[in-house]
Amino acid sequence: MDTFALIVTxxxxxxxxxxNGFHDSANAIATSVSTRALTPRAALAMAAVMNLAGAFLGQGVAKTVSEGLIATPxxxxxxxxxxxxxxGAIIWNLITWYYGLPSSSSHALFGGMVGAALAGGTDVIWSGVLEKIVIPMFLSPFIGLxxxxxxxxxxxxxxxxxxxHKAKRGFRIAQTVSAAGMALGHGLQDAQKTMGIVVMALVIADIEGPNDEIPVWVKIACAVMLSLGTYAGGWRIMRTLGRKIIELDPPQGFAAETTGASIMFxxxxxxxxxxxxxxxxxxxxxxxxxxxxxxxxxxxVAKNIILGWFITMPAAALVAALSYGAVFLLFG
Incomplete structure (x- = not known):
């Protein structure tokens, strides 16, 4: 196996x-910033630290990504x-970030995996895609609502x-806890998704076995990059979530963050x-x-966001398939 290809991947x-960090960091902190429970800089620092911590809480999601969606090529x-x-996932992330649309980095990645697998002739585990991706994609927003x-x-x-007035002051303080929970859940979910990809690359390179524990360096690298991206900020998407859907007050912000964190955990x-x-x-x-x-x-605004949800996977899949075609043409 070409070591250079492994390093690049x-x-x-x-x-x-x-x-993912600067695209989705806004999800964890937009409500706290919009209600002025936290300053933007404090919110980003807190989210970065909690993203880092969340990455070490488990590896079940990583196993799903590395083993349950496509056959290991x-x-x-x-x-x-x-x-x-x-x-494919990165390009779609950048497009939606530019336009301030809070589409899902996760589904951009899953769409990219399916599109590239189909283009490359690798089997897609459709039962896994349906049970672990498609059904939760529809169910989790409904439950959140x-x-x-x-x-x-x-x-x-x-x-x-x-x-x-006293209640709002109390909930403004409570939002620091609920926002931290959201950021912890973000780290738990999203750092593991990349861990799964890195583990798959190591398995392809015959460095790791499919049933091995995730190496500590993989956890640290993914967690640190997610935290760095988070600290870089996601101001365009933050404005969409924090202001354009509805003007939130501290009790509403606390309720939304508590709901989101609970569902992610x-x-x-x-x-x-x-x-x-x-x-x-x-x-x-x-x-x-x-x-x-x-x-x-x-x-x-909500309708446009929901439309983004539905087009993310097929759009990322198409970009990934085209990317695979380009890689195949250039490098054979």
Whole structure:
């Protein structure tokens, strides 16, 4: 196996993690910044640290990515498939970041893997794609919407007799905890996705066995790159989540973040399902906002975001397939 190809593929995987950080970091902290619970700089620093910590909490999601979606390709061709999958995901991440659309980095990666695998003649494990990706893709936003609504209703009932100003001050403080939970969940979910890709590259290179533990250096590298990307910030997407869907107050921000974090932890630990941070927090914000009144949610913006959800996987798959074609033509 060409060592250079392995190094390049791992480097591109870490590059994807970096784009994931600045693309999806806004998901964890947008509500806290928009409610002024945290300053942008403090929020980014906190998110970077918690992303780093979250990466070490498990490896079930990484196993799903490395073993459950496509058959592990072999040889130089296999490394080319992984490379093309990552290029497709990165390009789609950059496009959606530029336009401020909070599409899912996770589904860009999964779409890239499927598109490159199909182009390269590698088997796609469609049952795994359906059970671990497609069903959670539809189910997690629905759960986020319902749970966000119910959590906010519960908060409104519990604090119905509280002084509004004191309650808002208290929830502004509480948001530092809920935002930290979101960032921890982001690290738990998204760092592991890249770990899975790096492990697959090591298996192709015959450096690791498919059942080996994830090397510590892989965890550290993926976690650090995600944290660096997070600290680089995601201001365009932060504005979309924090302001354009609905104007949030601290209790609403706390409810949305608590909902999102709970769903991400449950999905990772109970089902090893790599769900989208973007899908969960966006739908939670919509559910929370609907308690105010349904018209308070700017459903036109929400519609554009949902459209982004549906086109991300096929779009990334197409870019990855074209990338594989280019790699094949250039390097045979």
């Amino acid at each position: 791992i480097g591109v995987a870490l590059g994807f993690t970096y784009t 072999v040889g130089q061709k296999g490394m080319g498939i992984l490379f093309a999958a990552l290029v 319902i749970v966000g609504y119910l959590v906010m209703v519960g908060i409104m009932w519990m604090f119905r007799k509280a002084n509004p 449950g999905s990772a630990f109970l089902f090893h399902a790599p769900i989208s941070t973007t899908h969960v927090i966006t739908s939670a914000i919509m559910g929370v906002g609907a308690t105010k009144r349904v018209s308070a949610v700017r459903w036109g």
